[in-house]
């Protein structure tokens with residue numbers, strides 16, 4: 001069985017059209033290795049993350065090693081190796097946020113949602129990640145929920161913030 005014929009991760013048990021879209025993007029980029037960032041961006045948009053199956057396609061079609069692709073994905077925080085929830089919560093653990101207590105904010109989110117960093121709640125609503133500095137140190141400690149930024153947090157504020165998304 002070829003790698004591209006692996007069963008769809010979404011559980012549909014059939015052909016995964018998202019793989020066709022990735023192949024289409026690669027074709028549009030004329031199989032040009034220098035377009036790797038663009039292709040990964042598009043793949044992230046197609047799946048909401050960059051699964052192993054897509055990494056294999058990109059590796060094969062562009063002739064780039066899996067290690068190199070993995071290195072690029074893990075270097076840039078906008079790329080994710082894991083599926084994300086409808087609302088992705090990112091708590092900053094950069095230095096400014098950390099010294100102002102972001103670890104306790106993160107612990108509170110974990111406690112309320114019952115998930116760890118890198119996990120998604122069972123209903124698919126929330127995912128949680130810890131990030132490096134997002135450039136909003138003046139608001140430390142900071143967390144984002146999708147595009148929304150919440151600053152000057154303390155753990156007692158987390159419950160009410162999450163309740164807005166319930």
Ligand code: FES
Pocket residue numbers: 092093094095096097098132133134135136137138140142
């Ligand atoms: S350290 Fe958190 S925003 Fe800069």
